[in-house]
Amino acid sequence: MTAISLKQPVTASDDIIRFEGIVKRFGGAQALAGASLIVRRGTIHGLVGQNGAGKSTLIKLLAGLHQPDDGRIEIEGQIFDRLTPHLAEELGIHFIHQDRLLVPTFTVGETLFLGREPRISGTPFLDRRLMQRRASDILNEYFGLRLPNGTLIGELSTAEKQIVQITRALLNQPKVLIFDEPTAALVAREADILFRLIRRLRDEGVTIIYISHYLNEIEELCDQVTVLRNGLDVASLPIRDTSAAAIARLMVERDIEEMFPKPEVTPGEEILKVEQLSARGKYSDISFTLRRGEVLGLTGLLGSGAKELVRTLFGLETPVSGRIEISGKPARFANPTQAAGREIALVPEDRRRHGVALDLSVAENISLSSLARFTRFGFLDRRREQSEVEALIGRLQVKTNGRDALLRTLSGGNQQKIAIAKWLSRRSEVYLLDEPTVGVDIGSKVEIYRLIGELAARGAGVIVLSSDLPELVGITDRILVLFRGRVAREFISSETSADAVLAQSTGSSKGQRHVG
Secondary structure (H helix, E strand, O other): OOOOOOOOOOOOOOEEEEEEEEEEEEOOEEEEEEEEEEEEOOOEEEEEOOOOOOHHHHHHHHOOOOOOOEEEEEEOOEEEOOOOHHHHHHOOEEEEOOOOOOOOOOEHHHHHOOOOOOEOOOOOOEOHHHHHHHHHHHHHHHHOOOOOOOOEHHHOOHHHHHHHHHHHHHOOOOOEEEEEOOOOOOOHHHHHHHHHHHHHHHHOOOEEEEEOOOHHHHHHHOOEEEEEEOOEEEEEEEHHHOOHHHHHHHHHOOOOOOOOOOOOOOOOOEEEEEEEEEEOOOEEEEEEEEEOOOEEEEEOOOOOOHHHHHHHHOOOOOOOEEEEEEOOEEEOOOOHHHHHHOOEEEEOOOHHHHHOOOOOEHHHHHHHHHHHHHEEOOEEOHHHHHHHHHHHHHHOOOOOOOOOOEHHHOOHHHHHHHHHHHHHHHOOOEEEEEOOOOOOOHHHHHHHHHHHHHHHHOOOEEEEEOOOHHHHHHHOOEEEEEEOOEEEEEEEHHHOOHHHHHHHHOOOOOOOOEOO
16 A cells, blocks of 8 residues: 655654635724734644634635735735635645535546546546556545545545545645534534544644634534634633633623613513424434514524524424424414414524515515505505505615615625514514624614614514524523523523633533533
């Protein structure tokens, strides 16, 4: 077997990557406000931060996909004005992406050598034997795995696809490997195999940048961690000098006292009950209740099952077992129409694709799901419809040129208000809000928080799925945390903090499981 060596000389004081004072703007939004990232050669360096903190932008700059507006880029002591994807690869920087980025109809061999296929000497023909031998060697040496060269990517498991992606990088003798949320879709045994590989690569001199929301993984695996918040690096610490709880506090620290207006509402009767709901491979034995006037928070990392649970409650996915009750009566939804018929509303995370119709007017979007209310004998009562639309535009303080303006001319925050107004017009009883403030400005967020409070005050039940943990603590009565498909803990919002919720959702909390 041909030996494959990744061993590189390690100088303990070497900084292989230095990003200093990096500024990056997208239009009027500033993604990075002078962030720095300094990575030592031959170490595992964790990179953490909440959504929107700047992690993705920083990594895309390293990949050459974006260019900085200001700051200094230095790789192995050499200063660069800018990086390109080709240059990053020439410098030995490779990426293991969260979404795998593999073509399902390609074979394993075609995928591993795509763009750099070896040729038989003196001919234009591919040297398929050499490709298969090199692939087999590294798959066996690092993973103890033999994948037939003709196997299609689409036939592989999630873990096997990740192995192919890592193998493709290893064949290029990488100096730096960036792992982006690599365990999000892996089971515990597969994650343990990955951790052993990452440690081995570090010991052979490969530098690892490890991005993860699972702070227990950062604590267990990394040598150093950089914490980003609001486009800045707020700390860079040796793991031996910190803890997952301390990292969590650095990630979420901010003044939240005045951001979350919440009316005092006494919850009423039970409106929604979920008992032992399960969907194979997504979530298991989920049980909870929701009362009128209550705002229930739901959170969990990618792969926790939280988003799939919300989709199930709106009839977009079907559980394999369990029970749902609406106002004490059994309910099972084969599609969203049936869910809406039981007065359940969903405001999806991707409002532009699933929540609104950009090429329809503001008025048409608002009345879209409640036309039956404005229709008599098959005719639409325009006066009633317009009266309702004008009232909702005023109530939600939607900034628009008028009810006939195309929705695409509104800002993201105002589009989100229209997505909610659509269901207010229908007068639903249970509201499922999936990341309701993602991508909107602070002012619009506060207005949406007020609206959520109003829904509760009028007796609706509201479930808010959000990865913004200060937001959840500020606007909800209770919070359910899902971890790897199960309810890990229930918090009383007024008695907890964002870092405690984060610790539970990342698996770094050692507390007992509490489910009410």
